Amino acid sequence: MVELIKQGVYLLNGKEIVKDGTGLPSPDDARENTITYGILRSHDTEGGKGKKMRIRFDAMMSHDITYVGIIQTARASGLEKFPLPYAMTNCHNSLCAVGGTINEDDHVFGLSAAKKYGGIYVPANQAVIHQYAREAMVKCGNMILGSDSHTRYGSLGNMGVGEGGGELVKQLLKNTWDINAPEVVLVWLEGKPRKGVGPHDVAISLVKATFESGFVKNKVLEFAGPGVAELPIDFRNGIDIMTTETTCLSSIWVTDDEVKHHYEIHNRPQDFKELRPGDVAYYDAMIRIDLSTQESMIALPFHPSNACTIHELQSNPTEILRKIEEDAQKRFGDKVDVHLTDKIKNGKVMADQGIIAGCSGGTYDNLSAAAAILKDKSTGNGYFSISAYPQSTPVYLATTRNGIAEELLEAGVVIKPAFCGPCFGAGDVPSNNGLSIRHTTRNFPNREGSKPGQGQLSLVALMDARSIAATAANGGVITAATDVEYEDTHKPYDFDGRIYEHRVYNGFEKADAEQVLRYGPNIKDWPKMYPMAENMLVELAAVIHDPVTTTDELIPSGETSSYRSNPLKLSEFALSRRVPEYVGLSKRIQAEDLDRRAGKCPQHVLEALAKVGADEETTSFGSCVFANKPGDGSAREQAASCQKVLGGDANICYEYATKRYRSNCINWGIVPFTIAPDTPFDYEPGDMVFIPGIREAILSGKEETDAKVITKDGVKDLHLFFQNLTANERTILSEGCLMNYYASQKKS
Numbered sequence: 001m002v003e004l005i006k007q008g009v010y011l012l013n014g015k016e017i018v019k020d021g022t023g024l025p026s027p028d029d030a031r032e033n034t035i036t037y038g039i040l041r042s043h044d045t046e047g048g049k050g051k052k053m054r055i056r057f058d059a060m061m062s063h064d065i066t067y068v069g070i071i072q073t074a075r076a077s078g079l080e081k082f083p084l085p086y087a088m089t090n091c092h093n094s095l096c097a098v099g100g101t102i103n104e105d106d107h108v109f110g111l112s113a114a115k116k117y118g119g120i121y122v123p124a125n126q127a128v129i130h131q132y133a134r135e136a137m138v139k140c141g142n143m144i145l146g147s148d149s150h151t152r153y154g155s156l157g158n159m160g161v162g163e164g165g166g167e168l169v170k171q172l173l174k175n176t177w178d179i180n181a182p183e184v185v186l187v188w189l190e191g192k193p194r195k196g197v198g199p200h201d202v203a204i205s206l207v208k209a210t211f212e213s214g215f216v217k218n219k220v221l222e223f224a225g226p227g228v229a230e231l232p233i234d235f236r237n238g239i240d241i242m243t244t245e246t247t248c249l250s251s252i253w254v255t256d257d258e259v260k261h262h263y264e265i266h267n268r269p270q271d272f273k274e275l276r277p278g279d280v281a282y283y284d285a286m287i288r289i290d291l292s293t294q295e296s297m298i299a300l301p302f303h304p305s306n307a308c309t310i311h312e313l314q315s316n317p318t319e320i321l322r323k324i325e326e327d328a329q330k331r332f333g334d335k336v337d338v339h340l341t342d343k344i345k346n347g348k349v350m351a352d353q354g355i356i357a358g359c360s361g362g363t364y365d366n367l368s369a370a371a372a373i374l375k376d377k378s379t380g381n382g383y384f385s386i387s388a389y390p391q392s393t394p395v396y397l398a399t400t401r402n403g404i405a406e407e408l409l410e411a412g413v414v415i416k417p418a419f420c421g422p423c424f425g426a427g428d429v430p431s432n433n434g435l436s437i438r439h440t441t442r443n444f445p446n447r448e449g450s451k452p453g454q455g456q457l458s459l460v461a462l463m464d465a466r467s468i469a470a471t472a473a474n475g476g477v478i479t480a481a482t483d484v485e486y487e488d489t490h491k492p493y494d495f496d497g498r499i500y501e502h503r504v505y506n507g508f509e510k511a512d513a514e515q516v517l518r519y520g521p522n523i524k525d526w527p528k529m530y531p532m533a534e535n536m537l538v539e540l541a542a543v544i545h546d547p548v549t550t551t552d553e554l555i556p557s558g559e560t561s562s563y564r565s566n567p568l569k570l571s572e573f574a575l576s577r578r579v580p581e582y583v584g585l586s587k588r589i590q591a592e593d594l595d596r597r598a599g600k601c602p603q604h605v606l607e608a609l610a611k612v613g614a615d616e617e618t619t620s621f622g623s624c625v626f627a628n629k630p631g632d633g634s635a636r637e638q639a640a641s642c643q644k645v646l647g648g649d650a651n652i653c654y655e656y657a658t659k660r661y662r663s664n665c666i667n668w669g670i671v672p673f674t675i676a677p678d679t680p681f682d683y684e685p686g687d688m689v690f691i692p693g694i695r696e697a698i699l700s701g702k703e704e705t706d707a708k709v710i711t712k713d714g715v716k717d718l719h720l721f722f723q724n725l726t727a728n729e730r731t732i733l734s735e736g737c738l739m740n741y742y743a744s745q746k747k748s
Contacts, residue, residue, distance in 0.1 A: 010286075036529075054176035062165075190292075234364060356389065692706075697722075699731070
């Protein structure tokens with residue numbers, strides 16, 4: 001189904017693939033003829049064909065877990081008005097629960113910010129963030145920056161990038177997104193999917209083939225080939241949104257009449273243009289996908305790449321599910337007791353819950369196919385339940401007009417308004433040991449809302465909406481949609497934008513400085529953060545040797561979001577589900593640093609400094625997290641900002657899972673140290689790392705330094721790297737965080 005070709009290839013006239021470059025332009029020259037480079041270069045303020053790019057975006061997107069912090073940071077840094085269209089959706093904290101920050105307080109703040117600074121405000125339950133972008137924000141050849149990792153609109157000819165809030169702040173202050181000129185990978189689609197195969201099946205296969213090896217990490221995926229024409233827009237969107245899980249940087253597709261039709265029915269025909277690679281385009285690698293051989297897939301806990309076909313699962317369920325149980329035991333120890341093999345009844349795996357939701361699942365075509373499969377059938381009145389979330393009110397309206405909602409409701413499906421909750425663990429939490437099958441973006445631990453620390457763990461598997469519907473029609477027995485007969489005769493999607501005209505506040509270029517920001521009592525400013533000292537001493541507050549540490553583990557999603565606008569309260573949840581003692585250790589270290597700054601340096605800190613010949617006046621003291629490979633998953637900057645709020649000064653790892661998490665660390669003044677792959681890290685919480693002359697090393701452009709690890713057994717050497725930092729990033733680190741950086745600029 002998916003073939004990885006590691007060597008570079010040339011694409012001639014958009015049709016012929018050749019590996020031999022004899023007589024052809026050099027790879028560097030021919031790479032400029034990709035769609036990717038055509039778009040990137042047109043947004044690069046540096047101009048030319050350099051190896052560094054400084055990008056300005058055309059528009060931005062945020063949701064209500066991130067936009068308050070972004071605006072607060074930008075406001076503290078001198079924001080006067082939004083210089084580009086900035087849409088704020090309310091699709092993550094739509095439940096309006098009490099406790100922490102009342103969610104509606106954030107929504108009121110967001111609307112007041114849109115009025116004051118000239119933004120676009122999409123009220124709760126109108127649309128999930130990425131569907132609103134597809135319907136109202138994308139343009140062929142444009143670039144959109146979003147504070148959500150699944151900011152992907154390449155299938156509509158618009159490059160999307162998901163980053164932490166600090167990068168959006170830079171755009172609001174007319175600065176740039178700085179990257180190395182990326183490699184480009186050709187994704188060549190051939191064939192046509194058979195009935196029952198959906199976009200999640202293809203996407204899961206792509207993630208399975210690429211994630212673990214890092215085949216496309218920080219590269220751009222460019223989709224082309226004869227198979228593209230065989231896919232409707234919703235199918236393309238469903239694959240594209242999941243490219244985030246490959247750890248690629250962004251994505252782009254060729255555009256055609258199908259894309260043109262999308263813009264026409266959304267009343268924006270002027271925003272379409274044909275995108276094609278040049279006559280001779282070079283790609284650094286290639287992925288060939290034969291759509292005709294694609295099967296119905298399931299991604300088992302605890303990652304979208306942990307995948308197999310549904311037929312494979314049902315032919316060997318005991319062995320496959322026992323591996324998940326063993327994985328859970330390794331992750332959570334005796335905190336939970338998982339019995340996933342209990343789901344096997346009469347030799348087949350049973351699910352407890354089905355969910356079709358969000359930017360990947362709640363599309364019109366997915367709901368249409370699900371309704372066709374469930375027509376005149378019943379989901380039953382047993383333990384299995386199923387819910388569907390149309391991804392926007394226009395999509396919901398179309399399902400109502402065209403009989404889709406009626407058929408789903410008649411079958412027993414519960415239809416709920418546009419909301420991203422099932423994607424990150426808010427709402428629809430299954431029972432303990434429950435197995436939920438979901439057409440959503442992720443199935444990391446806790447993405448279904450369970451709390452292993454309190455003995456409760458449910459599990460999520462990803463499947464396409466078609467197979468979820470087939471499962472529902474089969475009494476909860478996990479079933480491949482390719483095994484059922486159905487005919488989808490519903491009308492094609494037709495967008496009606498009157499709902500948005502009536503409810504969305506579109507204030508771009510209408511900034512009113514006289515408007516007052518409306519604060520709830522629990523929306524708080526960022527605490528004081530200090531510039532980098534001459535030397536750095538950090539105490540390890542968490543040491544994690546898991547292969548990958550996700551942002552969900554660094555700062556859990558779900559109910560923690562009720563504190564998203566209160567940095568001090570939110571930081572109480574940092575690493576709470578992975579290293580529960582981290583917050584207490586970090587607070588103790590932070591308190592000791594405040595004592596040091598007040599001239600009352602703790603004795604054990606003085607003793608550590610004496611062992612390395614340093615003094616308290618020129619050496620900062622903070623906490624540090626070690627993890628093998630941190631930062632896979634969400635773009636939410638709180639994964640880094642919570643560490644900083646608790647006095648975190650550094651991360652040490654072998655590599656960062658994503659650019660966005662590393663960027664978050666930098667923007668919050670956390671030095672992103674790495675160590676060589678063959679360097680053992682057998683240290684424990686409580687051990688300290690001393691980095692002499694770090695400020696001068698950062699500012700002078702160095703990329704590595706010698707450090708000392710202070711343990712109870714003595715002092716040991718450790719070599720640290722801090723490579724590929726831009727000049728601005730070095731200054732941000734030296735100033736202590738992005739806000740301090742902008743404050744210092746205003747003073748000068």
